[in-house]
Amino acid sequence: MAGFQTHPARLVRSVPLSELTKHLEFEMPAISRFGFVPGQWLSFQQVKPDGEELTRAYSISSPPGDDARFALCLNRVQDGFMSNFLCDMKEEDEIRCQGPFGDFILRPPIRDTIFIATGTGIAPFRSMLHWLLGDESRHQGRQLWLLFGNRTEKDIYYHDEFLGLAAEHPNFHYCPTLSRGSTEWQVLRGYVQDHVAGLAKGRSDMQAYICGLDKMVKANRELLKSLGWDRKSIRYEKYD
Numbered sequence: 001m002a003g004f005q006t007h008p009a010r011l012v013r014s015v016p017l018s019e020l021t022k023h024l025e026f027e028m029p030a031i032s033r034f035g036f037v038p039g040q041w042l043s044f045q046q047v048k049p050d051g052e053e054l055t056r057a058y059s060i061s062s063p064p065g066d067d068a069r070f071a072l073c074l075n076r077v078q079d080g081f082m083s084n085f086l087c088d089m090k091e092e093d094e095i096r097c098q099g100p101f102g103d104f105i106l107r108p109p110i111r112d113t114i115f116i117a118t119g120t121g122i123a124p125f126r127s128m129l130h131w132l133l134g135d136e137s138r139h140q141g142r143q144l145w146l147l148f149g150n151r152t153e154k155d156i157y158y159h160d161e162f163l164g165l166a167a168e169h170p171n172f173h174y175c176p177t178l179s180r181g182s183t184e185w186q187v188l189r190g191y192v193q194d195h196v197a198g199l200a201k202g203r204s205d206m207q208a209y210i211c212g213l214d215k216m217v218k219a220n221r222e223l224l225k226s227l228g229w230d231r232k233s234i235r236y237e238k239y240d
Protein backbone atom coordinates (compact mmCIF):
# COMPACT_ATOMS: atom_id res chain seq x y z
CA MET A 1 0.00 0.00 0.00
CA ALA A 2 1.30 3.47 -0.89
CA GLY A 3 0.79 4.86 2.68
CA PHE A 4 1.53 8.52 3.29
CA GLN A 5 3.68 9.16 0.24
CA THR A 6 3.06 12.15 -1.99
CA HIS A 7 2.58 11.29 -5.64
CA PRO A 8 2.27 13.40 -8.77
CA ALA A 9 -1.01 12.47 -10.50
CA ARG A 10 -1.51 13.19 -14.21
CA LEU A 11 -5.00 13.68 -15.60
CA VAL A 12 -5.56 11.23 -18.46
CA ARG A 13 -9.33 11.52 -19.00
CA SER A 14 -11.99 14.04 -18.07
CA VAL A 15 -15.68 13.25 -18.67
CA PRO A 16 -18.56 15.57 -17.73
CA LEU A 17 -21.23 13.71 -15.75
CA SER A 18 -23.55 16.71 -15.46
CA GLU A 19 -23.35 20.48 -15.73
CA LEU A 20 -21.29 20.79 -12.52
CA THR A 21 -19.84 17.31 -12.08
CA LYS A 22 -16.92 15.47 -13.65
CA HIS A 23 -15.46 11.98 -13.75
CA LEU A 24 -11.67 12.42 -13.77
CA GLU A 25 -9.15 9.66 -14.42
CA PHE A 26 -5.56 10.03 -13.27
CA GLU A 27 -2.37 8.01 -13.47
CA MET A 28 0.62 8.26 -11.18
CA PRO A 29 3.65 8.42 -13.46
CA ALA A 30 6.19 7.77 -10.67
CA ILE A 31 4.88 4.32 -9.66
CA SER A 32 3.84 1.17 -11.51
CA ARG A 33 1.00 0.12 -9.19
CA PHE A 34 -1.17 2.12 -6.82
CA GLY A 35 -2.61 -0.03 -4.02
CA PHE A 36 -5.70 1.05 -2.10
CA VAL A 37 -8.82 -0.44 -0.60
CA PRO A 38 -12.25 0.44 -2.09
CA GLY A 39 -13.75 3.31 -0.06
CA GLN A 40 -10.46 5.10 0.65
CA TRP A 41 -9.68 8.69 -0.30
CA LEU A 42 -6.74 10.80 -1.42
CA SER A 43 -5.59 14.19 -0.17
CA PHE A 44 -4.92 16.69 -2.98
CA GLN A 45 -2.61 19.64 -2.53
CA GLN A 46 -2.49 22.84 -4.51
CA VAL A 47 -1.07 26.31 -3.89
CA LYS A 48 -3.66 29.06 -4.35
CA PRO A 49 -2.78 32.28 -6.24
CA ASP A 50 -2.37 34.06 -2.85
CA GLY A 51 0.30 31.51 -1.83
CA GLU A 52 -1.85 29.52 0.61
CA GLU A 53 -1.44 25.75 0.30
CA LEU A 54 -4.76 23.99 0.29
CA THR A 55 -5.49 20.29 0.84
CA ARG A 56 -8.80 18.60 0.20
CA ALA A 57 -9.98 14.99 0.40
CA TYR A 58 -11.54 13.12 -2.54
CA SER A 59 -12.82 9.54 -2.48
CA ILE A 60 -11.43 7.19 -5.08
CA SER A 61 -14.31 6.23 -7.37
CA SER A 62 -12.63 3.39 -9.26
CA PRO A 63 -11.80 -0.13 -8.04
CA PRO A 64 -8.15 -1.06 -7.42
CA GLY A 65 -6.34 -2.59 -10.39
CA ASP A 66 -2.88 -3.74 -11.41
CA ASP A 67 -1.85 -0.27 -12.57
CA ALA A 68 -1.27 3.18 -11.10
CA ARG A 69 -4.62 4.63 -12.17
CA PHE A 70 -7.54 5.92 -10.16
CA ALA A 71 -10.69 7.97 -10.80
CA LEU A 72 -12.55 10.72 -8.96
CA CYS A 73 -16.15 11.91 -9.16
CA LEU A 74 -16.40 15.50 -8.10
CA ASN A 75 -18.61 18.48 -8.35
CA ARG A 76 -17.86 22.17 -8.51
CA VAL A 77 -18.60 23.82 -5.17
CA GLN A 78 -19.59 27.46 -5.55
CA ASP A 79 -16.61 29.72 -4.68
CA GLY A 80 -14.57 26.66 -3.69
CA PHE A 81 -10.96 26.57 -4.89
CA MET A 82 -9.97 22.91 -5.09
CA SER A 83 -13.13 21.50 -6.64
CA ASN A 84 -13.01 24.10 -9.42
CA PHE A 85 -9.24 23.70 -9.87
CA LEU A 86 -9.66 19.94 -10.39
CA CYS A 87 -12.66 20.36 -12.70
CA ASP A 88 -10.69 22.88 -14.81
CA MET A 89 -7.64 20.59 -15.22
CA LYS A 90 -6.79 19.64 -18.79
CA GLU A 91 -5.57 16.22 -19.88
CA GLU A 92 -1.80 15.84 -19.15
CA ASP A 93 -1.96 18.44 -16.31
CA GLU A 94 -0.49 17.23 -13.00
CA ILE A 95 -1.37 17.72 -9.34
CA ARG A 96 0.14 16.32 -6.13
CA CYS A 97 -1.78 13.95 -3.91
CA GLN A 98 -1.13 11.92 -0.80
CA GLY A 99 -2.60 8.67 0.41
CA PRO A 100 -4.57 6.46 0.36
CA PHE A 101 -6.30 7.27 3.65
CA GLY A 102 -9.49 6.32 5.45
CA ASP A 103 -11.28 3.42 7.07
CA PHE A 104 -14.62 3.76 5.28
CA ILE A 105 -14.03 0.33 3.80
CA LEU A 106 -15.96 -2.92 3.53
CA ARG A 107 -15.91 -4.84 6.78
CA PRO A 108 -15.82 -8.64 6.47
CA PRO A 109 -17.66 -10.94 6.66
CA ILE A 110 -19.83 -9.72 3.78
CA ARG A 111 -23.52 -9.45 4.70
CA ASP A 112 -26.60 -8.27 2.82
CA THR A 113 -25.81 -4.57 2.48
CA ILE A 114 -27.44 -1.22 1.69
CA PHE A 115 -25.25 1.47 0.17
CA ILE A 116 -26.84 4.92 0.59
CA ALA A 117 -25.49 7.90 -1.36
CA THR A 118 -26.46 11.29 -2.67
CA GLY A 119 -24.57 13.22 -5.35
CA THR A 120 -20.81 12.63 -5.43
CA GLY A 121 -21.22 10.46 -2.33
CA ILE A 122 -21.53 7.73 -4.96
CA ALA A 123 -17.72 7.79 -5.47
CA PRO A 124 -16.64 5.23 -2.82
CA PHE A 125 -19.60 2.97 -3.66
CA ARG A 126 -18.68 2.87 -7.34
CA SER A 127 -15.27 1.60 -6.24
CA MET A 128 -16.70 -0.89 -3.71
CA LEU A 129 -19.41 -2.25 -6.02
CA HIS A 130 -17.13 -2.80 -9.02
CA TRP A 131 -14.66 -4.54 -6.74
CA LEU A 132 -17.29 -6.67 -4.96
CA LEU A 133 -19.17 -7.68 -8.09
CA GLY A 134 -15.92 -8.34 -9.96
CA ASP A 135 -15.51 -11.69 -8.19
CA GLU A 136 -18.10 -14.12 -6.77
CA SER A 137 -15.82 -14.94 -3.82
CA ARG A 138 -16.05 -11.28 -2.71
CA HIS A 139 -19.84 -10.80 -2.76
CA GLN A 140 -20.73 -14.49 -2.08
CA GLY A 141 -24.19 -13.94 -3.56
CA ARG A 142 -25.20 -11.50 -0.80
CA GLN A 143 -28.00 -9.06 -1.62
CA LEU A 144 -26.60 -5.58 -2.31
CA TRP A 145 -28.79 -2.49 -2.65
CA LEU A 146 -27.61 0.86 -3.94
CA LEU A 147 -29.99 3.63 -2.90
CA PHE A 148 -28.81 6.65 -4.87
CA GLY A 149 -30.52 10.03 -4.42
CA ASN A 150 -30.36 12.98 -6.78
CA ARG A 151 -32.55 15.86 -7.85
CA THR A 152 -33.39 15.20 -11.47
CA GLU A 153 -32.65 12.65 -14.21
CA LYS A 154 -29.69 14.64 -15.51
CA ASP A 155 -28.00 14.54 -12.09
CA ILE A 156 -27.75 10.73 -11.87
CA TYR A 157 -24.09 9.87 -12.34
CA TYR A 158 -23.07 6.50 -13.84
CA HIS A 159 -26.74 5.57 -14.39
CA ASP A 160 -26.14 3.28 -17.39
CA GLU A 161 -23.18 1.70 -15.67
CA PHE A 162 -25.24 0.76 -12.59
CA LEU A 163 -28.12 -0.46 -14.77
CA GLY A 164 -25.59 -2.70 -16.55
CA LEU A 165 -24.23 -4.08 -13.26
CA ALA A 166 -27.79 -4.79 -12.06
CA ALA A 167 -28.61 -6.61 -15.32
CA GLU A 168 -25.48 -8.74 -14.94
CA HIS A 169 -25.82 -9.51 -11.21
CA PRO A 170 -29.26 -10.59 -9.88
CA ASN A 171 -28.07 -9.92 -6.29
CA PHE A 172 -27.33 -6.24 -7.05
CA HIS A 173 -30.37 -3.96 -6.81
CA TYR A 174 -29.94 -0.47 -8.21
CA CYS A 175 -32.48 1.95 -6.69
CA PRO A 176 -32.11 5.53 -7.93
CA THR A 177 -34.50 8.04 -6.34
CA LEU A 178 -35.22 11.59 -7.52
CA SER A 179 -36.52 14.45 -5.41
CA ARG A 180 -37.56 16.42 -8.50
CA GLY A 181 -37.88 13.81 -11.23
CA SER A 182 -39.85 14.53 -14.39
CA THR A 183 -43.34 13.08 -14.91
CA GLU A 184 -41.73 10.31 -17.02
CA TRP A 185 -39.49 9.09 -14.19
CA GLN A 186 -40.58 5.50 -13.45
CA VAL A 187 -38.34 4.46 -10.54
CA LEU A 188 -38.28 5.89 -7.00
CA ARG A 189 -39.24 9.41 -5.92
CA GLY A 190 -38.29 11.44 -2.87
CA TYR A 191 -35.19 11.43 -0.67
CA VAL A 192 -33.07 8.37 0.08
CA GLN A 193 -34.34 8.29 3.68
CA ASP A 194 -37.91 7.83 2.35
CA HIS A 195 -36.88 4.39 1.08
CA VAL A 196 -34.49 3.12 3.74
CA ALA A 197 -37.15 1.72 6.10
CA GLY A 198 -38.65 -0.38 3.28
CA LEU A 199 -35.30 -2.16 2.89
CA ALA A 200 -33.99 -2.06 6.44
CA LYS A 201 -36.98 -2.72 8.72
CA GLY A 202 -36.56 -6.01 10.58
CA ARG A 203 -33.18 -6.55 8.92
CA SER A 204 -30.69 -5.59 11.64
CA ASP A 205 -28.59 -8.54 10.41
CA MET A 206 -27.61 -6.33 7.46
CA GLN A 207 -24.91 -3.71 7.09
CA ALA A 208 -25.30 -0.12 5.80
CA TYR A 209 -22.76 2.25 4.32
CA ILE A 210 -23.75 5.91 3.93
CA CYS A 211 -21.84 8.63 2.07
CA GLY A 212 -22.60 12.28 1.30
CA LEU A 213 -23.28 15.53 3.09
CA ASP A 214 -23.71 15.68 6.87
CA LYS A 215 -27.47 16.29 6.91
CA MET A 216 -28.28 13.25 4.79
CA VAL A 217 -25.83 11.01 6.67
CA LYS A 218 -27.32 12.06 10.00
CA ALA A 219 -30.93 11.51 8.86
CA ASN A 220 -30.18 7.98 7.66
CA ARG A 221 -28.12 6.99 10.70
CA GLU A 222 -30.93 8.15 13.00
CA LEU A 223 -33.49 6.29 10.94
CA LEU A 224 -31.54 3.02 11.00
CA LYS A 225 -30.95 3.32 14.74
CA SER A 226 -34.68 3.93 15.26
CA LEU A 227 -35.29 0.64 13.40
CA GLY A 228 -33.20 -1.13 16.03
CA TRP A 229 -29.95 -1.33 14.08
CA ASP A 230 -26.71 -1.55 16.04
CA ARG A 231 -24.48 1.49 15.38
CA LYS A 232 -21.61 -0.89 14.48
CA SER A 233 -23.61 -2.06 11.46
CA ILE A 234 -23.84 1.52 10.13
CA ARG A 235 -20.68 2.95 8.59
CA TYR A 236 -20.50 6.41 7.09
CA GLU A 237 -18.34 9.06 5.43
CA LYS A 238 -19.24 12.76 5.54
CA TYR A 239 -18.06 15.18 2.87
CA ASP A 240 -18.72 18.43 4.81
Ligand SMILES: Cc1cc2nc3c(=O)[nH]c(=O)nc-3n(C[C@H](O)[C@H](O)[C@H](O)COP(=O)(O)OP(=O)(O)OC[C@H]3O[C@@H](n4cnc5c(N)ncnc54)[C@H](O)[C@@H]3O)c2cc1C
Binds near residue numbers: 041060081239240
Ligand atom coordinates in the same frame (compact mmCIF):
# COMPACT_ATOMS: atom_id res chain seq x y z
C1 LIG B 1 -13.26 12.03 3.22
C2 LIG B 1 -13.82 13.01 2.19
C3 LIG B 1 -14.01 12.58 0.89
C4 LIG B 1 -14.53 13.48 -0.05
N1 LIG B 1 -14.74 13.02 -1.32
C5 LIG B 1 -15.31 13.84 -2.24
C6 LIG B 1 -15.62 13.35 -3.55
O1 LIG B 1 -15.37 12.18 -3.89
N2 LIG B 1 -16.18 14.22 -4.42
C7 LIG B 1 -16.48 15.52 -4.08
O2 LIG B 1 -16.99 16.25 -4.94
N3 LIG B 1 -16.20 16.00 -2.85
C8 LIG B 1 -15.61 15.21 -1.93
N4 LIG B 1 -15.31 15.71 -0.68
C9 LIG B 1 -15.48 17.16 -0.41
C10 LIG B 1 -14.15 17.88 -0.78
O3 LIG B 1 -13.10 17.48 0.08
C11 LIG B 1 -14.24 19.41 -0.64
O4 LIG B 1 -14.75 19.75 0.62
C12 LIG B 1 -15.10 20.07 -1.71
O5 LIG B 1 -14.66 19.73 -3.03
C13 LIG B 1 -15.01 21.62 -1.54
O6 LIG B 1 -13.67 22.03 -1.64
P1 LIG B 1 -13.32 23.46 -2.25
O7 LIG B 1 -11.87 23.76 -1.95
O8 LIG B 1 -13.72 23.52 -3.68
O9 LIG B 1 -14.28 24.45 -1.49
P2 LIG B 1 -14.15 25.07 -0.01
O10 LIG B 1 -13.46 26.38 -0.12
O11 LIG B 1 -13.58 24.05 0.91
O12 LIG B 1 -15.68 25.26 0.34
C14 LIG B 1 -16.47 26.30 -0.15
C15 LIG B 1 -17.81 26.29 0.57
O13 LIG B 1 -18.60 25.14 0.22
C16 LIG B 1 -18.96 24.35 1.37
N5 LIG B 1 -18.74 22.95 1.00
C17 LIG B 1 -17.63 22.20 1.26
N6 LIG B 1 -17.74 20.97 0.72
C18 LIG B 1 -18.92 20.94 0.09
C19 LIG B 1 -19.60 19.95 -0.67
N7 LIG B 1 -19.06 18.73 -0.87
N8 LIG B 1 -20.81 20.28 -1.19
C20 LIG B 1 -21.35 21.49 -0.98
N9 LIG B 1 -20.76 22.48 -0.26
C21 LIG B 1 -19.58 22.20 0.27
C22 LIG B 1 -18.02 24.80 2.49
O14 LIG B 1 -18.71 24.71 3.73
C23 LIG B 1 -17.69 26.23 2.09
O15 LIG B 1 -18.65 27.11 2.63
C24 LIG B 1 -14.81 14.82 0.30
C25 LIG B 1 -14.61 15.23 1.62
C26 LIG B 1 -14.13 14.35 2.56
C27 LIG B 1 -13.92 14.83 3.97
